[in-house]
Amino acid sequence: MNLSEYQKRVEDTWISNENDFIRIVCGLSGELGEICEKLKKYFRKDDCAEKEKKTSWFAVGLILKGEIGDLMYYIAKLCNEFGLDLEEILQENINKLAQRKEDGTISAKDINRKVQEIIDKWNKNL
Numbered sequence: 324m325n326l327s328e329y330q331k332r333v334e335d336t337w338i339s340n341e342n343d344f345i346r347i348v349c350g351l352s353g354e355l356g357e358i359c360e361k362l363k364k365y366f367r368k369d370d371c372a373e374k375e376k377k378t379s380w381f382a383v384g385l386i387l388k389g390e391i392g393d394l395m396y397y398i399a400k401l402c403n404e405f406g407l408d409l410e411e412i413l414q415e416n417i418n419k420l421a422q423r424k425e426d427g428t429i430s431a432k433d434i435n436r437k438v439q440e441i442i443d444k445w446n447k448n449l
């Protein structure tokens with residue numbers, strides 16, 4: 324199935340009512356929240372200490388797989404609402420990011436610093 328077919332399947336499976344747009348926005352937020360929640364539990368120190376073995380990173384990926392699919396569903400639905408082609412959006416986005424990398428606008432050092440800042444903040448709040 325390509326992305327265009329996927330967008331059509333989203334319409335086939337969507338049950339429409341007068342609150343479609345609110346449902347899409349809340350769905351996006353909710354599914355992203357589910358991903359964050361699962362990652363939070365993975366990184367939570369206390370949770371890891373209580374369990375004999377920590378869930379592997381690979382297992383977390385398998386858990387997230389379903390949530391990523393749920394999130395994609397709402398992203399595709401949002402695109403449909405605005406008549407946007409998901410494949411075109413992704414192509415334009417990857418072209419932009421590839422150009423930034425080629426231009427040196429973003430570097431691995433910057434990314435590592437930002438990721439470390441997030442991890443530090445995360446650990447501070449646990």
Ligand SMILES: [Mg+2]
Nearest residue numbers: 354357390393
């Ligand atoms: Mg979900």
